[in-house]
Amino acid sequence: DTAVSQTPKYLVTQMGNDKSIKCEQNLGHDTMYWYKQDSKKFLKIMFSYNNKELIINETVPNRFSPKSPDKAHLNLHINSLELGDSAVYFCASSQSGSLSYEQYFGPGTRLTVT
Amino acid sequence: AQSVTQLDSHVSVSEGTPVLLRCNYSSSYSPSLFWYVQHPNKGLQLLLKYTSAATLVKGINGFEAEFKKSETSFHLTKPSAHMSDAAEYFCVCYTGGFKTIFGAGTRLFVKA
Numbered sequence: 001d002t003a004v005s006q007t008p009k010y011l012v013t014q015m016g017n018d019k020s021i022k023c024e025q026n027l028g029h030d031t032m033y034w035y036k037q038d039s040k041k042f043l044k045i046m047f048s049y050n051n052k053e054l055i056i057n058e059t060v061p062n063r064f065s066p067k068s069p070d071k072a073h074l075n076l077h078i079n080s081l082e083l084g085d086s087a088v089y090f091c092a093s094s095q096s097g098s099l100s101y102e103q104y105f106g107p108g109t110r111l112t113v114t
Numbered sequence: 115a116q117s118v119t120q121l122d123s124h125v126s127v128s129e130g131t132p133v134l135l136r137c138n139y140s141s142s143y144s145p146s147l148f149w150y151v152q153h154p155n156k157g158l159q160l161l162l163k164y165t166s167a168a169t170l171v172k173g174i175n176g177f178e179a180e181f182k183k184s185e186t187s188f189h190l191t192k193p194s195a196h197m198s199d200a201a202e203y204f205c206v207c208y209t210g211g212f213k214t215i216f217g218a219g220t221r222l223f224v225k226a
Contacts, residue, residue: 041202042219101165101208105158
């Protein structure tokens with residue numbers, strides 16, 4: 001069983017469209033994240049939810065809206081897509097309160113905006 | 115402010131020779147430190163972690179790292195590189211508050 005899964009794996013869309021990426025984890029973790037990886041492989045955290053509550057909200061355009069229906073799911077909705085949104089988006093999860101606090105990553109969603 | 119600096123953006127080694135990927139961190143608190151590996155078109159996989167126990171940490175695939183507080187370093191090493199080690203490597207620091215700091219990554223090339 002995949003620990004952290006994302007759908008879709010690839011997403012090609014046109015500027016101005018609205019799209020969503022879904023993430024699910026079956027590790028029983030209470031914290032989930034969205035990261036954006038640019039073409040230079042730099043990883044930037046976008047959002048983090050702990051027990052369905054938003055705890056990290058970095059400087060991200062408000063066109064990006066995360067939603068956590070439960071602790072196992074964290075979705076990312078993007079409105080009015082722009083060329084600069086093209087990137088790989090990674091979902092991750094971890095367990096708060098653990099000594100190691102390692103994060104488990106999904107396989108990524110490659111978003112291409114044309 | 116916390117930060118992670120990976121000193122080399124690219125490292126190239128020959129198969130069978132040692133690997134050294136360098137990472138320095140800056141933190142006001144005792145950090146937890148991690149190395150992740152990302153193979154092409156894949157997600158990130160945890161290689162090893164330091165959480166204030168033994169300073170020499172062994173990970174998967176023969177990798178290890180040593181935490182040196184005096185040098186604020188957490189360099190990743192492997193005695194003998196394999197072609198399958200070619201990937202992007204990220205040094206990561208966690209100091210609390212649900213936030214982790216990622217280094218910019220080091221691309222490892224392995225020549226036959």
